[in-house]
Amino acid sequence: MEYLHTMVRVSDLDASLDFYCNKLGLVETNRKDSERGRFTLVFLAAPAQAQATTQTQSPLLELTYNWDTEAYNGGRNFGHLAFRVDDIYQLCQHLQDNGVTINRPPRDGHMAFIRSPDGISIELLQKGEPLSPIEPWISQVNIGEW
DSSP states (O other): OEEEEEEEEOSOHHHHHIIIIIITOOEEEEEEEETTTTEEEEEEEOGGGHHHHHHHOOSEEEEEEESSOOOOOTTTTEEEEEEEESOHHHHHHHHHHTTOOOSBOOTTSSEEEEEOTTOOEEEEEESSSOOOOOTTTTTOOOOSOO
């Protein structure tokens, strides 16, 4: 397992980039705009790790800017922790066998979400290419929120 990133939602992307980059000293390593999803993702790294993150994609801070206005109450601005895993199906089965709810099952062989006992959202991402979709994961529905 590899630690990938921590995601935080931001209400003003320019002000956030000014804070994290100009004041704190992080550097932007990647950016993705999604017209369909109506959001922008900006990935930041510590300067000493910036070059390595272009290959490993970790460890990063992911700023998520939703284009539509939304108030973030009760910690909603903190998004999730993300880990890259060797076999998403095997790990999800292990977690489920040990009483962990799979909030967003890995139906696509690529991504799943679980929550910690304190309600922290954790994203699990398949290393490399997505695995072929298989049961029982294909048929499982989302549970709760993540």
